[in-house]
Structure formats: structure tokens, C-alpha cells
Amino acid sequence: MKTSTDFEIFLAAPPGLEMVLADEIRLKGFKRPRIVPGGVTIRGGWPEVWRANLWIRGASRVLARLTSFHVRHLAQLDDLACAVDWASVLRPDVPVFVEAHCSGSRLYHSGAVSERIGRAIHKTLGAPLAESDAAEVVTVMARIDKDVCTLSLDTSGALLHRRGFKQAVNKAPMRETMAALFLMRCGFTGNEAVVDPMCGSGTFILEAAEMSARLNPGRGRSFAFQHLATYDAERWEMMRGVKSTRDGGAMCFGYDRDAGAVRMAGENAKRAGVSDSVHFAQQPVSALEPPTEKPGLVIVNPPYGARIGEAEALIPLYRSFGRIMRERFSGWRVGMVSAVPRLAHETGLPFVAPEAPIPHGGLRVSLFRTDPLA
Template sequence: MDRIELIAPCHFGLEAVLKREILNLGYEISEVEDGRVSFYGDRKAICRANIFLRTAERILLKVGQFRAVTFDELFEKTRAIPWEEYIPENGKFWVAKAASVKSKLFSPSDIQSIMKKAMVKRLQERYHTDWFTEEGAAFPVRVFFMKDVATVGIDTSGISLHKRGYREVSGKAPITETLAAALIMLTPWNKDRILVDPFCGSGTFLIEAAMMAANIAPGMNRSFTAEEWKNFIPKRDWYDSIDEAEALIHDEIETDIQGYDVDGSVIKVARRNAREAGVEHLIHFQERDVKELRHPKKYGFVITNPPYGERLEDKKDLPALYRTFGESFRTLDSWSAYMITSYEEAERYFGRKADKNRKIYNGMLKTYFYQFLGPKPPKRPGEGRREDGQNSICNGK
């Protein structure tokens, strides 16, 4: 099984960013759908995708795809999947999640139960046993129905990939690490440019940017379910992938990445998170109100996740807050600003209509990524730079 197909779910609307990441890792795209990108690779691709991809939510090993409109069909077609090629006799296996859209089979619990029975039946026949101890490595299965077509995968990641391992405590209205990384990649920012987040909270935007600047792979400080799949992935593949990631780190660099927040206790959390991520020396955090947003240099970037007014009593403060933000930003000559918010009056009180606006779902919350573009800086001799809103991605090879 030298060639396998992997599925990488992502935030809806950010598939192009993930596709570019996968291509930069050297893999062939097989399909791009709403909320996921599929690609071909070898078994080592499981290791490299989990360690290097910044915008994927998890990595699934695709094991089957079929049409089923009855539970009998679901049972037989699940049973036809060669589960023994993936799951050893002592493996722990279950259908961890089932989802269904526009399909006749729509009950997650029933789908999970039927598929588990079919898996047991298949493995009983192949391993010639009536009982499985299920005391070995975990093989959680996920299935997604779309218009009666089931796509079946085994989760190689375990905990979602947005859990980098550096953020134990979050501030108010945290943005996930994967979404933060994707939004940064939608801007022309690079490590040589100034970056400020005046509502930095737990520091996610800044930490993700610093990790990109230092070329630190996002999965280096955590473990993955598939690390225990000794029957399927040689341990050497994991060691080689980590060695590859470590060799690419370049954290002895100078950056101008700054984070402000009016809450001093949140700044302490952000500093701790940056320290855990290994990028504390690349970010300057400061307790500061947005009205004090200032910087002497030109052509910088503001990338931020300002308060949304999640609680009803907080919404009354939003007009003044966004107005102050807009007034402060106007003092930053030649800068660009990018903000994600669910506050629909953001442009009005910010005092400027966005040059670009992208709808993005942050979980179940509909948000907007407003882009207020400043002028391009003059090109320095010998400098190659992208200004098309498609930031470069570090090649993991």
C-alpha cells in the first residue's frame, strides 16, 4: 500500500489555503470539497501532514466511499472494506463520529452502531475469532454522508490539530490556531513586515505568525493517534518527519511582532503561551488600550480578532470600541488592517468600508474577515514578495 488517500478537513471557505499548503508539502491533490481537501501520498505523508499542516483540522486515512440508502446497504458495504489492512487483531476501533447531509440515512447513532457491527463481522472472519480485546492502539473511524454517498476515514490525528500544545488557557472569544494561521496566510504579511494585534487576547494570531516566521512546524509539541499504529506506519517515519521539522527551524531571527490588550491578566496568559510555543523572544506583549495603537514605521499590518459582544450587556460598548479602533488605525500611515468579527456594524463604526470582505464560519458563528488595504511598500533590491493576499507557506521538504 505505497499510495494512500488522505482527507484534511478545514474551516469552510479556507480550502484554497489548505490546498496550497498540501501542494507545498509535495503531495498530489485528489479532490477539493466544501470544508475539506483530499490528497494522495505514502504512509509517511500521515506523519508529515500532521506535523507540518497549519490549517488542517485533522488528517483522515480514507478507507472507503460508497452509496448507501438503507442500513442493510450500509452494513454490507462497510463490511466489504478491508479493515484488516489497517486494524490489528488487538486494535481498539469504533465509529467516533457520523455526520449526514441531504441523505436518507441521517441518524448518527444508528449509523455508528451499524458500522461498528459490520467492522466486527469483517474482522471476526479475517482473524478467526469471536472476541476482540481492543486493548491495543486506537483506530477511531469517521463517516460523512453527502447525498447518500458515505466517505469513510480513520482519524490519524486524535485531538484536533488546532490544539498545538502551547495554549492551555484562552482569553475571551478565542480564535482557533488553525483559523488564525489560515487568516494570516490570506494576507501578504511575511516575517520582514511589522505585525500588531491590538486585541491580542491569548496571543494566537501573534504566536502563529511567529511560528511561521521561525519556520516552526505546528505539530512539533504534541502527539497523534497514528503514532501507535506500529502495524501500519514504521516508527522511523515519525522520527524522520520530526528530524525534518527540527532541521527547518530558524528562530534566530529578528521580527517586529507586537500584541496589546487592555487586560493585564490576559497579557500574562499570552506571554505564557508564547513561551510554550518557543517564540516568546519574537513577540513583544504590552498592556495597552486600542486608543494607544501607534507605530513609527510604515507599511505595517494589523491582524486582529476584536470583541464581538458575545454577551448582550457587552454589545452596547461595541460602537465606541470599533470607532476608537478606526480612529487609531487612521494614524498609521500606509498600514493595512485585517479583522475577523461577527459584529455586523464593524465597518460603520470603524469608519471605512473594507476593500475586501470574506465570510468565514468560526465554528457555528458566522464571521466576516474585513480587509482594509494600504499601499504596497517600495520593492527593495533583489526582494521577491507577494502582495496578492496569498502568503507563502514554508515547504516541509
Template sequence: MDDLGLFLVAVPGLEAPLEAEARALGLSGVRRVPGGIEADGGLAEAARVNIHSRCAVRVLLRVAEFRAMHLAQLDKRSRKVPWATWLVPGVPVRVEAVCRRSKIYVTKAAVQRVSGGLEAAGIPVAKDAPISVKVRIDDDLCTISVDTTGEALHRRGHKEFVGKAPMRETMAAGFLHEMGFDGSQAVVDPMCGSGTFVLEAADMALGLVPGRSRSFVFEQMAGGGTLRGEFFGQDETEGRAHEGVRFFGFDRNDGAIRGAVANAARAGVEGVVAFERQAISDLEPPEGGTPGIVIVNPPYGGRIGERKLLFGLYGALGATLAERFKGWHVGIVTSDGGLAKATGLALEPFGPVDHSGTKINLWKGHL
């Protein structure tokens, strides 16, 4: 049985930058669909995306697709899937199922039938196994995929300190793409927290492999043990030559700054980033540089901050940027359009984007 292709799971609302990235990675048959990107390819292509993608949440390898009108049919077809093509006998997997608008509607029963097919092929099933087989039955069409990623791809492996309500790396990369970041511009984050925007920008500018500090489930799959080395194409920690500090993060919290500095050291980008404790009122553009990008994820009253008190914060941010950052591009992430307007800046929303259940927008403008 041939592989049925890949599904690259996107942050909902950030399918466009993931599509651009998939094309840049050389995938064929790239198609944007709600929730992600479909593409041609097998385990080798899945490994390449896992290692090099900044925007994907995870990479699913589709291994079977068939109509299933009842449980006996699902059981029979599951036993015909050549599981050993992708999975190693004796290495356990877990099975997860979703049923929608289908005659098979009990997910537990669907899990049992597919588990039976796996066990018949010598693949044990365990609830806590790192490898996940995902079953989706939608309008009686059953699609079976193997998750080749494991822990979600925003967990790069080198960012150990995480602040309150953090911006995920996959989301930060997508927003930087939407801001037109190509690695050449300076980036300033006035409320950097654990430094995600700054670190991701530095990583991109230096050409570092995003998956260099972690492992992936595909390494435990059949034929996947050698793929990691094939798709780095450079030393895991080697990037482009440093060109001085161009990425700046500021925060009023001492602990956040210390954590961001430690994250930068683990990521190997400390030569091009600077983190300092500083209030918004003291924010100034970097000396001697051309206008770049200011991007910030301020509190917006969802998980952090009282909304009524945030209007002054947004107003102060907008006034400082308008006065001191002429010619810069600005992006403000918030779920609250009223707060974005409180900056007094001419901003247009990009989104919405799903941030852990909260709909947010990237409010973009040119000062």
C-alpha cells in the same frame, strides 16, 4: 485495497488557504471542495499534513467507498474492508456516522453494522477510544474514513493559557495567509488576548513545525509509529535564527498579557515577540520598522461585549490606525459589518468564515 486518498478538513470559509498549504506541502491531486481539500495519498501523507499543516482542522484517510441501499448490504461490505491495513488489532476505535438523503437513515444502526465489521477483524469498538472511524452515507454512497489526527489541529500543544472567545490557531493562520503574511512583515495585534495571532505569526516566521508539541492518532495506527520522525525534517524545536522582536501584542488585561508571555515561552518564540499591557489610545507602530500588518479580533457583541458600547471602541481603533499606521495593512475580524464600518476605514470583507457557529468576516484594508 488501495487508500482512497485524504480529506483535509478546513475551517468553513478558509478552504483557499488550506488548498495553498496542501500544494506547498507537495500533495498531489489537490482539489478544493466545500468544507475542505481532497488529495491523493495514504497514511504517510496524512502524517506529513498533521505535523506541518497550520490551516487544517484534521486529516481523514479514506479507506472504503461503496453503495449501500440497506443495512444488510452495509454489514456485508463493512466486513470486507481490510481494516488491519490501517488499524492495529486489539487497539480500540470508536465509530461515528452521519446519514443524509439515504435509504439508511438511522445513524445508530449504521454505527452497529460498521462496528460489526471492525470487531470481526479483531478491532474492538469503544465509545471513548481516541481513534475514530467516520462513516458518511450520502445519497446511498457510503464513505468510510479514519481520522488520523485525534484532538483537533488548532491544539498545537504549547498554548496552555486561553482567553475569552479565543481565535483558534488554524483560523489565525488562514487569516494571516489572506493578509499576505509571508514571515517577513511585522505583525501588531492591539487586542491580543492570549496572543494567538502574534504567536502564530512568530511560529511561521521562524519556520517552526506546528505539530512539534503534541501527539497524533496516526502514531497508534498500523505502520504509523515511525512516521513522526520521518516528517519533521528538522529538530522539533529548531527554527530559523531570531532576527529581533517583530511581533507585538497589546491588551488592557494584565492576566491576558501574563498568559500570552507564558504561551510564547512554551512555544519557544519569546525572542521575537513582545506583549505589553496598553490601551488602544496609546498604540504606536514599532520603532525603526517598515509598515507591516495590524490584525485584531476585537469583541463584536456575540459572546463578549454589549454591541451599543462597541461602536466607540471600533471608532477609537480606526482613528488610531488611520493617524499612526500609514502604509500598514489592517485586518479586523468581526461578525458585525456595522462595527467594521464604525472604524471609518476603507475595508473590504473576506468571508464569511464559521467561528464556532458564528459567521465572521476578515475586514481588510490598506492604510
């Protein structure tokens, strides 16, 4: 696979947001995106793997498919795993961690599968085996489904929502990757103002500001592919050094009643290099006014009320937010993330039909969105 320029690359997404991710991948110029459960596949070579990690906002990780084969017993797995050309992609001096998942197959013990594949890698390549997917470790992912084993390399390492800038977070933050996908689902392309009246540590606003400035989401971090035998440091530095930023993008506005959250958001914006295109301020939802004459997007991830009875106490907040949107934000679109549909509908906003709920932080949330308000 070292010299191959046409293998399958899998970009993972939260179930239910695969279509949004496919649209982003297509817009970024990647060829033949195909939606599959849990993500999108494309075809390409190692430069496409590097670009996907650097450019794509909505993917949580990027996997390079190595090979697939039928396997029904452990002795057969030993032989087939030893036949893989590990030296073409792995380095003998970099520790390897093998993660296995089995379903509907005669080989059902994931621990035994990972042990046998790890043994094959060490035997044929000499690479040390790691006990976890820590930093400076390359992860080989084995999936056995209906007696078909698919071997992939995790080329990302730390999940891609970890952009490298957001050190300060508040309680229950939304992952940057999901925030970016929700912004795209609301039709945001970087050409309009964005307002988050309950911004917390600023995830929506920072993602919107970076999208508006055309900043690559992976510009401030390292990746697992830098520890592979296929890595070309000089070529990667040239790729990462290409600037696609634009000046004069739309301003993004974040507000929160918590002074600490506003301070954290400002610090995160400074680290991300978008301080000039964002504005954070401490204020309650009741004080919210349109910050620009031209309508844009209001997007919010309000509290849901995780325990029984808490949702009832939040009804006044949702009703107040809906009233302010209807009375003051004519022409603006609204996006709201909520795990409690009843609370979202308490706003009285004319939401279009929501998509299926999406897993998030142990809950299942839905994006409720409107067309431009009358």
C-alpha cells in the same frame, strides 16, 4: 490500503476558507490539492498523511479515505463492512470508535450505521469498540450521502488547533487554525512585523511568530495515526526531527489592557519556544504606536457585543481604533475579524470587499482587511 501510496487524503477547513487552505497546502509541496466543500483533498500515502498533520497550519483534521461503496440496507452494509481489509490499517489491540453521518439516503439512522460498522470491525479484526473518541482511540468516520458510504480514518485525533503549547487561554479564544488562515488571507508570509492591539492570550501573535520562524505546528503533540497498523515509529521520528526553522524572523507584538491576558500570552509564547521573537505588553488601544519603522500587518479580533445593545457600547472602541490606524499606521495593512459588519465599518477604514461569513464559536464572523493605508 497498508501498502498503497496513492489514496485520497482530506484536510478539513472552516467553510469559506478552503481556498486559503489549498494555497498553504500547495506552498508546502503537496501534489494536486483540490478544493471541495469543507476542505481540500490531496493524494498520497501514509507519509503524506503524517506530513499533513505535522506541517499544515490551517487544517482542523486530516482524514485518510479508506473506501467507498453503494449501500441501501443494513444487511448489505454488514457484508460490505466485513469485506473491508481492516487489518491493513487498524490494530486489534487499539479501541475503535465509529462515527456516522447520513443524509439523503435509504440508510438514515446514524446510530444503526455506526453499530453495524463497529460490529464488522470487531468481528473481522477483534479490536475493542469504544463509546467515544477519547485519547488512545482510533475513530472511523462513515458518511452515507445519497446511498454512497465513504469510510475514512481520522488520523489527527484531537483537533489540530490544539498545538500542545497554549495551556492558558482567556475568554472566547480564536482557534489557532483559523487564526493562521486569517493571517495568510491578509498576505502574511512571515517576513514582516505583526501587531495585535487586543491580543488576549496571544493566538494571532503566536501563530505569526511560528510562521516567521518556520516552526511546524504539530511539533509538540501526538496524533491518532500513531495508533494505526500503518505507523512506522522510526520513519516518523526522522520526519519530525527535520528542522526547517529560520533565525532572524520578523518580530510580533501583542498588547492588551488586561494584565492577566498579557501574562497568559507570555507563558504560552515560552511554551511554544518563540519568546525571543514576540513582545507582549499591557496597554490600551489609545497608546498604540507602530513598533517598527517598516510597515507590516495589524490584525485584531475585537469584542463583538454578543447581546442586544452591547454592540452600541463598542462603537467608540471601533472608532478609536480606526482613527489610530489612519493617523499613525500609514503603509500598514489592517485585518479585523468581526461578527458585526456595522461595527467594522465604524472604524472608517477602507476595507476591501469581505468574503462570506465563517462559522466561529456559535457566531458567523468575517475578515475585514485593507490594502496598505495611505
